Amino acid sequence: MSAIYVDADACPVKAEAERVATRHKLTMYVVSNGGIRPSPNPLVETVIVPDGPDVADMWIAERAGRGDVVVTGDIPLAAKCVASGARVLRHNGEALTEANIGNQLATRDLMTDLRAADPFRQGGGRPFSKADRSRFLDALEREVRVALQA
Incomplete structure (x- = not known):
């Protein structure tokens, strides 16, 4: 495994990802278009991309x-x-794989259409919980171990 990539804009689990990266001595790329405080950890590279x-x-x-693990909600x-062979986790620990990514894309597109059809539709999921954070940490540890064996 070469790295953990974190889509850092609005990512609630950067600290957890950094703990796992440090434990396994992996490079972690925290990628955003700004507003992220760089980590002093030498394994964490903050990448600021243009707006x-x-x-x-x-x-x-x-x-x-x-061999890489990507953390994203996108x-x-x-x-x-997934198409390039990386292992992918959402912030809540849900793995996105070849088996479920098609369904996820279809659901996303459907929800986009529903929001566009009803501008008064107020969405938003439940708040991010301690259980979500814990589930993510366990899932990331598991995905990193699998990726290291690949």
């Missing part, structure tokens, strides 16, 4: 591949990373 739609996603998608980015 623009999906610039951080493109940076990650161009580099992540087999489904199109996840699909690209």
